[in-house]
Amino acid sequence: MKKHLILMLCILIFGACEKSKDIFTSSSEKPVVVIGDDKYYQKDIIEFIYFELPDIDPSTLKDRDFKKQMINEFIKHKLLLMEAKKAKLTVDKKALKDIASKLTTNNAPKGIDKKYEKLMEEKLLAKKFFEDKIKSEIKISEEELKSYYEEFVKTRQSKVYYHIYQIINEDKHKIEEAYKLLKSGKSFEDVAKEYSTGPEAENGGDMGIVDIENFPPVFDMVKNMKPNELSKIVTSEYGYHIILLKETISSDKPSFEEIKDLLLDELIAEKKDQYLENYLKEKMKDVKVEINSDFDFAVDNSTTEQK
Incomplete structure (x- = not known):
């Protein structure tokens, strides 16, 4: 975070x-x-x-x-x-x-x-x-990913995690343009790449699976949202946000296949950091x-x- x-x-x-x-x-x-x-x-x-x-x-x-x-x-x-x-x-x-x-x-x-x-x-x-x-340089085997999955479910028990996307911009006019495009049916990923100034913009606004308790208060709204629901425009000290809740992952053990791709992205990110350091x-x-x-x-x- x-x-x-x-x-x-x-x-x-x-x-x-x-x-x-x-x-x-x-x-x-x-x-x-x-x-x-x-x-x-x-x-x-x-x-x-x-x-x-x-x-x-x-x-x-x-x-x-x-x-x-x-x-x-x-x-x-x-x-x-x-x-x-x-x-x-x-x-x-x-x-x-x-x-x-x-x-x-x-x-x-x-x-x-x-x-x-x-x-x-x-x-x-x-x-x-x-x-x-x-x-x-970075190769991840199926066995390694499954081992990472087992650690994932151990450390994330008794909690609810959210897979969220966001578009953020300090310009109110631009965020309103983005919202209109989303409501007209344009994909969130495309709009995020064009309008978002956040670091996750190049990934289509994907912030991954997160623990909302460690995020700024503006993200608390996702607790009351349904999967694939789009928020209204909300403001914070960082600017104007549009948030999409992709899915909710409950503390009961999610299946390996359910979160395999998301865990792969997380593991790759960790390996990148370690490889860069070395x-x-x-x-x-x-x-x-x-x-x-x-x-x-x-x-x-x-x-x-x-x-």
Whole structure:
């Protein structure tokens, strides 16, 4: 759920630009991070943090553990980007502009801020490289999936889970357009890909099987919805939502065939995270990574080398 919230906050990115201006002016002359021959300064790190967490409280930047986590995320991102460039991958400029336009809110500055457009391009490149890399690497057998299923039903007993889809957008006009299309019979997946600014948009709005108790209050409505029922437009601090309840999975043991495809998606996601972690650790053995001690926080020695 934490990942969903972080990604949902990205729709506020342009609103965070103004708030971060004062912090951007405090960059150091010395590089904070050196990766191979590339040097990155405090300004680069903070811009990356605001791109990932646009609604962050600036005081959080003083937290030692938080800075440790974010500097490692920055290094991993840059290492993956280096590999994408070595592979000579490119990004569809039209797709980039489409994503940028979805991120734009009513509070956004006129035009697309180039530094954030560049960060979006980097993210797309890194994602494209990684997705291509894992195609032949992640294999899941039927036996492994059944074992995962057994663990699933053990840990999810005495609860009700919901398979939900959503379309989210900060623009009221756009969400109303989306709702009209849905009521006219257009598929939820197609409308979500076109109108939603949420991280699950590329999957047709599919948020998977979730525990509503761990989600924001706006999702509580699904408890009173029927399978395949579409909600009305509802508002939250994140924007305007349209929610579709695909199915309800009760705590009584669902059959393997009933949730096989959904569990496969969940297991693949877990394996992707683990593969990425291991892959980047191997790359760090070949690339010199240094952290300037003046940045005043410790870095995990298993993944980076602090100077």
